[in-house]
Amino acid sequence: MKTLVAFLLSFAGAVSAQTLPSWNEGDAKARIVAFVQAVTDKKSRDFVAPAERIAVFDNDGTLWAEQPIYFQFAFALDRVKALAPKHPEWKEKEPFASLIRGDVKGALKGGEKSLLPILAATHAGITTDEYEKVVKDWLASAAHPKFKQPYTALAYRPMIELLDYLRANGFKTFIVSGGGVEFIRAFAEQVYGIPPEQVIGSAGKQKLEMRNGKPVIVKLPAVDFVDDKEGKPLGIQKYIGRRPIAAFGNSDGDLQMLQYTMAGDGRRFALLVRHDDAEREFAYDRQSHIGRLDKAWDEAKAKGWTVVSMKSDWKKIFSFEGTKQ
Amino acid sequence: MKTLVAFLLSFAGAVSAQTLPSWNEGDAKARIVAFVQAVTDKKSRDFVAPAERIAVFDNDGTLWAEQPIYFQFAFALDRVKALAPKHPEWKEKEPFASLIRGDVKGALKGGEKSLLPILAATHAGITTDEYEKVVKDWLASAAHPKFKQPYTALAYRPMIELLDYLRANGFKTFIVSGGGVEFIRAFAEQVYGIPPEQVIGSAGKQKLEMRNGKPVIVKLPAVDFVDDKEGKPLGIQKYIGRRPIAAFGNSDGDLQMLQYTMAGDGRRFALLVRHDDAEREFAYDRQSHIGRLDKAWDEAKAKGWTVVSMKSDWKKIFSFEGTKQ
Numbered sequence: 236m237k238t239l240v241a242f243l244l245s246f247a248g249a250v251s252a253q254t255l256p257s258w259n260e261g262d263a264k265a266r267i268v269a270f271v272q273a274v275t276d277k278k279s280r281d282f283v284a285p286a287e288r289i290a291v292f293d294n295d296g297t298l299w300a301e302q303p304i305y306f307q308f309a310f311a312l313d314r315v316k317a318l319a320p321k322h323p324e325w326k327e328k329e330p331f332a333s334l335i336r337g338d339v340k341g342a343l344k345g346g347e348k349s350l351l352p353i354l355a356a357t358h359a360g361i362t363t364d365e366y367e368k369v370v371k372d373w374l375a376s377a378a379h380p381k382f383k384q385p386y387t388a389l390a391y392r393p394m395i396e397l398l399d400y401l402r403a404n405g406f407k408t409f410i411v412s413g414g415g416v417e418f419i420r421a422f423a424e425q426v427y428g429i430p431p432e433q434v435i436g437s438a439g440k441q442k443l444e445m446r447n448g449k450p451v452i453v454k455l456p457a458v459d460f461v462d463d464k465e466g467k468p469l470g471i472q473k474y475i476g477r478r479p480i481a482a483f484g485n486s487d488g489d490l491q492m493l494q495y496t497m498a499g500d501g502r503r504f505a506l507l508v509r510h511d512d513a514e515r516e517f518a519y520d521r522q523s524h525i526g527r528l529d530k531a532w533d534e535a536k537a538k539g540w541t542v543v544s545m546k547s548d549w550k551k552i553f554s555f556e557g558t559k560q
Numbered sequence: 561m562k563t564l565v566a567f568l569l570s571f572a573g574a575v576s577a578q579t580l581p582s583w584n585e586g587d588a589k590a591r592i593v594a595f596v597q598a599v600t601d602k603k604s605r606d607f608v609a610p611a612e613r614i615a616v617f618d619n620d621g622t623l624w625a626e627q628p629i630y631f632q633f634a635f636a637l638d639r640v641k642a643l644a645p646k647h648p649e650w651k652e653k654e655p656f657a658s659l660i661r662g663d664v665k666g667a668l669k670g671g672e673k674s675l676l677p678i679l680a681a682t683h684a685g686i687t688t689d690e691y692e693k694v695v696k697d698w699l700a701s702a703a704h705p706k707f708k709q710p711y712t713a714l715a716y717r718p719m720i721e722l723l724d725y726l727r728a729n730g731f732k733t734f735i736v737s738g739g740g741v742e743f744i745r746a747f748a749e750q751v752y753g754i755p756p757e758q759v760i761g762s763a764g765k766q767k768l769e770m771r772n773g774k775p776v777i778v779k780l781p782a783v784d785f786v787d788d789k790e791g792k793p794l795g796i797q798k799y800i801g802r803r804p805i806a807a808f809g810n811s812d813g814d815l816q817m818l819q820y821t822m823a824g825d826g827r828r829f830a831l832l833v834r835h836d837d838a839e840r841e842f843a844y845d846r847q848s849h850i851g852r853l854d855k856a857w858d859e860a861k862a863k864g865w866t867v868v869s870m871k872s873d874w875k876k877i878f879s880f881e882g883t884k885q
Contacts, residue, residue, distance in 0.1 A: 476756030
């Protein structure tokens with residue numbers, strides 16, 4: 236029996252040395268581990284019951300890359316081209332005409348407004364089952380322009396380890412994203428180990444319809460909920476109904492979610508990912524239009540939240556790359 | 561080693577004999593057990609991976625009683641009386657004036673429409689944290705008019721066992737109720753073992769507000785989502801994003817949820833609870849206004865869904881009562 240206990244203890248020690256292997260030893264990793272140990276140690280005054288161990292993660296720029304454009308937009312643009320043969324009228328109609336000619340900048344020159352007809356044309360009018368299949372097919376075939384890898388390979392290795400580490404410590408991990416909830420659900424389980432019911436995102440209106448005598452759900456071209464900025468705490472209350480104890484983001488769109496998380500009682504954790512590695516990923520922050528990190532960064536500094544430098548805190552950013560020593 | 565295996569097997573046998581102890585041996589129990597065995601047996605052609613084992617339950621009339629009025633309405637009526645001293649204007653204003661005089665029938669003579677100002681006055685204008693506390697305090701102090709028990713004691717013992725049994729077999733159990741999501745969340749974890757993030761219900765609009773420098777969520781007097789009839793499959797898609805493999809209800813409001821569940825591929829399970837025990841609970845069905853079971857009952861018979869008779873299938877309805885032999 237003594238041998239068995241010794242064996243189990245040696246195993247526990249081995250696991251601990253292997254915690255977050257793609258993270259460099261340093262302040263960010265040390266803070267994560269200290270937080271997890273404090274809330275899971277029954278003898279700690281910071282102990283949190285497993286049911287309350289809710290951790291929320293932004294997706295774009297926090298769990299996977301978001302440059303040069305949000306991957307869901309890349310999907311929408313590709314989808315317009317795929318659907319174009321069935322829509323001859325698009326040749327005369329902006330923003331579709333520019334898109335079909337390959338002129339993305341021209342198509343989007345009207346700003347975010349020009350995205351709305353594109354999103355409506357590519358994200359509505361089909362059932363949720365059909366949409367899931369279309370997204371999965373695209374993810375299996377499309378490649379990122381810089382990395383020449385499938386988009387799902389652009390998930391950050393250290394963040395996948397962090398999700399696993401939190402779950403191994405009794406946390407329930409949720410995505411709380413401004414992106415479309417059904418777009419993310421199409422890959423979140425396979426890529427992040429997060430099941431569809433733990434994905435919160437922006438959503439369109441839907442209706443129940445009978446097709447061939449069977450009920451299906453059809454996506455409508457109208458916005459139901461925008462899960463960004465103030466929408467993130469509102470989405471958390473709507474879907475989870477409990478204030479998280481840990482929140483992870485990378486941009487000003489995550490600020491309210493981090494504030495809401497940190498305003499609860501007891502020990503809390505907030506983390507921002509900084510994109511500062513132009514060589515291995517992209518370097519942006521305050522300069523960026525997509526994923527702009529400005530006010531949230533200032534608040535993180537003022538309040539002592541954890542800020543991760545991708546350049547110095549992460550040994551490896553993507554699973555496909557070699558490990559930086 | 562042989563002894564250990566024999567011990568474990570004897571234990572498994574003992575567990576099986578104790579399965580659903582408040583259910584009489586009979587068709588309903590046999591069908592539940594056969595379904596669970598089929599979808600959890602890796603060698604079965606009906607095997608379902610744990611992540612897909614989603615079971616959805618209506619609440620009022622399925623997991624707890626719903627007569628003589630939905631318990632949430634009983635809460636709202638009591639709440640009007642509790643708030644009346646702060647609202648002297650209610651003495652001159654219907655439906656509040658009748659309610660304060662104790663004339664519930666008079667207050668509700670305008671039908672469901674007269675409930676709206678009552679719900680707005682009792683379910684809005686406060687934060688979600690305050691509302692949770694008010695509901696918990698009411699549940700701890702109010703008593704059911706017939707049973708003279710706290711409302712939470714009106715949860716059905718056999719259904720609590722069923723929830724436990726499903727979870728022990730790797731199912732994830734969700735409530736999908738026409739009732740207010742935050743009302744149910746206030747007791748679902750303690751009474752049913754269902755955490756807030758697995759409760760789907762009707763919901764009001766909300767807003768994020770800063771109070772004393774901290775973000776809180778305030779309930780607004782406007783409907784955001786009605787989780788009843790067609791709303792139930794829509795709520796399932798919105799919150800879970802995956803078609804359940806088992807659904808449990810008791811009224812026509814659950815019909816679309818049961819149809820949606822049964823329309824998926826592979827083995828599925830649908831169950832309706834019939835209220836036919838006037839002595840131990842209430843006897844209604846087609847005659848009732850609340851919890852009316854009419855079309856769904858016909859469809860259950862036509863399609864061979866499981867129909868539970870509370871009178872003959874359940875040894876015990878409530879935990880507080882003696883067991884019927």
